Amino acid sequence: MLKAKKAGFCFGVKRAIDMAEKAVVNGKTKSLGSLIHNQQVVDYLKSKGIEPADSLEEITDGEQLVIRSHGVPPEIYRESQKRNIKLIDATCPYVQKTQGLAAALSKDNYVIVVGDKDHPEVKGILGWAGQGSKAINTLDEAKELPYLPSIAVLAQTTQHQGTFSSIVEELKKHTDNLIVHNTICKATEERQAAAQALAEEVDVMIVAGGRSSSNTRKLAAICSQITPTYLIETAAEIQKIWFKDANCIGLTAGASTPDWIIEEVYTKMSEILENANEVVVEETSEVKKMDETNIMDSFEDELPSIYGGAIVKGTVVKITDEEVFLDIGWKSEGIIPREELDATSVLNLDEPVKIGDEISAMVTRVENKEGYTVLSRKKVAEQEARERLAELAESKEEIQAKVTGVTKGGLLVELGMRGFIPASQIETRYVEDLNKYLGETLRLRVIEYDPGQKKLILSQKAILMEELEKKREQLLENL
Numbered sequence: 382m383l384k385a386k387k388a389g390f391c392f393g394v395k396r397a398i399d400m401a402e403k404a405v406v407n408g409k410t411k412s413l414g415s416l417i418h419n420q421q422v423v424d425y426l427k428s429k430g431i432e433p434a435d436s437l438e439e440i441t442d443g444e445q446l447v448i449r450s451h452g453v454p455p456e457i458y459r460e461s462q463k464r465n466i467k468l469i470d471a472t473c474p475y476v477q478k479t480q481g482l483a484a485a486l487s488k489d490n491y492v493i494v495v496g497d498k499d500h501p502e503v504k505g506i507l508g509w510a511g512q513g514s515k516a517i518n519t520l521d522e523a524k525e526l527p528y529l530p531s532i533a534v535l536a537q538t539t540q541h542q543g544t545f546s547s548i549v550e551e552l553k554k555h556t557d558n559l560i561v562h563n564t565i566c567k568a569t570e571e572r573q574a575a576a577q578a579l580a581e582e583v584d585v586m587i588v589a590g591g592r593s594s595s596n597t598r599k600l601a602a603i604c605s606q607i608t609p610t611y612l613i614e615t616a617a618e619i620q621k622i623w624f625k626d627a628n629c630i631g632l633t634a635g636a637s638t639p640d641w642i643i644e645e646v647y648t649k650m651s652e653i654l655e656n657a658n659e660v661v662v663e664e665t666s667e668v669k670k671m672d673e674t675n676i677m678d679s680f681e682d683e684l685p686s687i688y689g690g691a692i693v694k695g696t697v698v699k700i701t702d703e704e705v706f707l708d709i710g711w712k713s714e715g716i717i718p719r720e721e722l723d724a725t726s727v728l729n730l731d732e733p734v735k736i737g738d739e740i741s742a743m744v745t746r747v748e749n750k751e752g753y754t755v756l757s758r759k760k761v762a763e764q765e766a767r768e769r770l771a772e773l774a775e776s777k778e779e780i781q782a783k784v785t786g787v788t789k790g791g792l793l794v795e796l797g798m799r800g801f802i803p804a805s806q807i808e809t810r811y812v813e814d815l816n817k818y819l820g821e822t823l824r825l826r827v828i829e830y831d832p833g834q835k836k837l838i839l840s841q842k843a844i845l846m847e848e849l850e851k852k853r854e855q856l857l858e859n860l
């Protein structure tokens with residue numbers, strides 16, 4: 382098993398987390414957006430009292446606000462100053478440099494930022510560039526640009542070098558004056574180069590990091606063009622079957638992946654490999670066959686990135702008793718085994734699928750023996766359910782769920798993960814016979830949710846008590 386030479390936390394992300402941890406000692410601290418695109422680290426920071434806020438409206442005047450490494454547009458600084466919000470500016474110095482260039486170059490040039498227009502870093506840079514600026518992310522978008530007298534081109538710091546270079550070449554055809562500033566961060570380049578080099582050496586690549594992290598997804602996309610690749614957020618997602626035919630496995634991690642997750646993944650992979658040694662010896666001939674046919678040579682550049690953990694969209698083209706077949710626009714169809722089709726009632730995704738439906742699913746195996754990409758709709762639903770449950774735990778909004786099981790101490794419901802309603806939280810009075818609730822739909826509120834511990838506790842009593850209290854208050858008012 383080999384680890385990429387450069388992987389994990391970059392300087393900018395590490396600096397932002399250090400600054401936030403120091404700030405929280407002095408008082409209530411929020412970050413504008415998640416400080417880092419990694420759910421496990423966000424949960425850790427929350428436990429320390431550093432909460433993400435979606436906008437300045439959620440910040441109370443006088444509170445501390447951390448600007449994350451992605452940076453923000455200038456109006457955030459102006460508004461914060463007006464409202465006496467204490468800013469802890471953790472914008473990465475490399476991003477600050479790009480923002481400064483955008484502001485200066487926009488005076489005489491149309492500014493193009495090669496990057497994702499919806500990414501906060503790009504939004505921030507465009508804010509500094511002002512009106513005469515635009516983000517483009519693909520060669521096709523560059524081809525659609527009109528002639529412009531003067532263009533200055535910058536890059537999102539996590540942009541892939543190859544994409545940036547090809548867009549720069551295209552831009553030369555759209556202006557007589559092109560100013561190029563390659564603002565791709567070295568940390569990103571180094572991680573991408575190290576991941577690519579490692580992917581060329583190994584049979585399977587594991588990329589550890591948040592699925593919402595742009596740089597992690599790019600690492601997975603780069604590796605998936607070379608060898609079967611799986612993107613995982615935690616060690617618990619690793620499946621032995623991925624390594625069945627592998628002699629050598631590579632591990633890399635996004636710039637927002639902390640060392641402790643990399644270590645956990647490394648340890649889990651080592652354990653799997655130790656136990657898999659006999660299997661590999663037995664199956665040497667099959668491994669050799671894979672080398673001879675050089676399966677991965679058939680990967681073509683224009684194919685979409687398919688890697689374990691990637692979320693793909695596809696159209697249902699065939700349904701059998703065992704599987705649902707999806708056209709995912711790749712060299713082979715995707716299949717969702719029946720047991721991976723179930724969705725969750727909390728998301729209202731439990732309607733049956735029909736031919737022609739467009740659905741999202743997560744890649745769980747890049748290619749099975751028959752050459753199909755194995756997908757799971759259930760995993761996407763579970764991921765969305767986790768996000769929804771976190772919202773419900775925060776908002777205390779009422780939901781409804783059917784009781785699917787009864788235990789000694791309470792009731793069970795399925796909400797993308799198993800939820801537990803303690804007997805003491807069902808009614809306002811003591812309940813003797815729990816069995817009568819089986820199959821019943823209850824009105825519920827999330828009272829405790831810890832995805833790490835797989836803990837979801839709900840209460841109907843909380844809602845009933847609140848209603849009783851309201852009635853009591855109304856009665857008192859009318860007396």
Ligand code: SF4
Nearest residue numbers: 391393473475538566
């Ligand atoms: S990837 Fe580079 S630019 Fe982005 S935060 Fe890290 S060091 Fe800064």
